[in-house]
Amino acid sequence: MADRLAGVPLAPYTTLRTGGPARAFTQAETQDELVATMAEADRAGEPVLVLGGGSNLVVSDDGFDGLVVRVATRGVEVTSDDGRVRVTVQAGEDWDALVARCVAEGWSGVECLSGVPGLVGSTPIQNVGAYGQDVSQTVTGVRVYDRIAGEVRDLTAAECGFAYRHSAFKHDPGRHVVLAVTYALERSPLSGPVAYRELAVRLGVELGERVPLSDAREGVLGLRRGKGMVLDPGDPDTRSAGSFFTNPVLGPDEAAALALRAPGHPRWDMPDGTVKVPAAWLIENAGFPKGYEKGRARISTKHTLALTNPTGEAGADELLALAREVRDGVHEKFGVWLVNEPVLVGVSF
Ligand SMILES: Cc1cc2nc3c(=O)[nH]c(=O)nc-3n(C[C@H](O)[C@H](O)[C@H](O)COP(=O)(O)OP(=O)(O)OC[C@H]3O[C@@H](n4cnc5c(N)ncnc54)[C@H](O)[C@@H]3O)c2cc1C
Numbered sequence: 001m002a003d004r005l006a007g008v009p010l011a012p013y014t015t016l017r018t019g020g021p022a023r024a025f026t027q028a029e030t031q032d033e034l035v036a037t038m039a040e041a042d043r044a045g046e047p048v049l050v051l052g053g054g055s056n057l058v059v060s061d062d063g064f065d066g067l068v069v070r071v072a073t074r075g076v077e078v079t080s081d082d083g084r085v086r087v088t089v090q091a092g093e094d095w096d097a098l099v100a101r102c103v104a105e106g107w108s109g110v111e112c113l114s115g116v117p118g119l120v121g122s123t124p125i126q127n128v129g130a131y132g133q134d135v136s137q138t139v140t141g142v143r144v145y146d147r148i149a150g151e152v153r154d155l156t157a158a159e160c161g162f163a164y165r166h167s168a169f170k171h172d173p174g175r176h177v178v179l180a181v182t183y184a185l186e187r188s189p190l191s192g193p194v195a196y197r198e199l200a201v202r203l204g205v206e207l208g209e210r211v212p213l214s215d216a217r218e219g220v221l222g223l224r225r226g227k228g229m230v231l232d233p234g235d236p237d238t239r240s241a242g243s244f245f246t247n248p249v250l251g252p253d254e255a256a257a258l259a260l261r262a263p264g265h266p267r268w269d270m271p272d273g274t275v276k277v278p279a280a281w282l283i284e285n286a287g288f289p290k291g292y293e294k295g296r297a298r299i300s301t302k303h304t305l306a307l308t309n310p311t312g313e314a315g316a317d318e319l320l321a322l323a324r325e326v327r328d329g330v331h332e333k334f335g336v337w338l339v340n341e342p343v344l345v346g347v348s349f
Pocket residue numbers: 015049050051052053054055056057071091116117118119120121122123125126127128129130176177178179228229230231238240241242243343
């Protein structure tokens with residue numbers, strides 16, 4: 001088993017560049033090592049933080065008083081049946097490298113998720129999604145270590161309880177360690193039907209049309225770069241945890257109340273009767289433009305939903321002070337509470 005190191009600063013392991021030291025830090029390079037490390041820590045009653053690419057984390061400036069286990073397992077296994085390709089990927093594989101491979105091989109279904117940072121094992125946790133695709137459309141199974149049962153289990157997609165940026169894993173945080181994920185992809189040189197208007201416009205097609213996989217990938221990467229949503233050491237707007245706020249989903253009464261306060265506001269009417277509202281519109285119209293600063297924390301100059309640490313010197317406390325100001329401002333103006341998307345470790349919002 002890998003060594004345990006003491007006092008490793010966590011900021012360099014997160015894309016937001018916040019986080020004090022971990023009491024102990026280790027890395028798991030095989031599934032067995034990952035399971036054994038978790039089981040041992042659980043037996044000892046030691047708090048554990050499972051760390052992927054650190055792209056969806058806000059870690060306290062005080063660090064983590066327990067064991068941080070960095071997932072570094074590798075391996076991609078490809079099988080094929082009924083015309084579909086099944087790709088089973090170890091949790092520690094880089095997500096975008098996997099997407100690039102799928103595009104190159106002619107495996108369709110994840111191309112619009114190009115450029116999302118982080119590791120494969122994290123994708124089912126919040127049902128990673130972008131530009132009209134999310135992983136619930138392709139995940140067929142997730143192998144987990146269930147820390148309560150103390151056993152490895154294979155969950156079906158239905159058992160994962162996927163919803164918008166949500167899953168059963170989020171209901172029960174920390175219980176399951178994702179070991180591997182299986183995606184079923186179509187063997188096709190073409191993307192799935194383009195389901196996101198901005199992408200369709202960029203590609204010069206109608207919604208529902210299909211385009212060559214590499215065009216979809218390049219189109220998405222271009223749009224994402226324009227918003228500072230592809231990690232780039234040269235672009236301070238990418239020192240973020242991605243979108244800090246999810247788009248609020250309102251029930252009929254809340255939607256009616258918002259319509260009174262903000263007649264004609266943009267909205268997506270969902271099939272289940274709920275109304276999804278763009279958080280970016282609420283934030284901008286509550287008086288927080290792109291580039292809005294508080295201390296050393298800043299709303300991205302390219303994307304209203306991303307809170308950034310442009311110099312890398314802001315602490316989690318400063319980022320969260322900005323997040324609270326935005327949340328409270330939106331609530332005061334529109335009566336809607338924004339909810340954070342990243343996982344908060346040792347801090348609250
Ligand atoms: C610039 C930028 C753009 C982004 N764009 C998008 C986007 O378009 N769509 C989107 O959905 N997200 C986006 N994100 C958020 C983020 O990339 C995703 O949530 C990603 O899946 C997180 O992966 P990670 O490996 O970095 O997870 P981490 O940040 O390391 O961890 C996130 C959570 O998952 C847990 N976790 C990690 N690995 C495992 C595992 N193997 N088993 C169990 N739990 C685990 C962690 O404990 C933590 O609670 C963006 C982030 C950034 C910085």
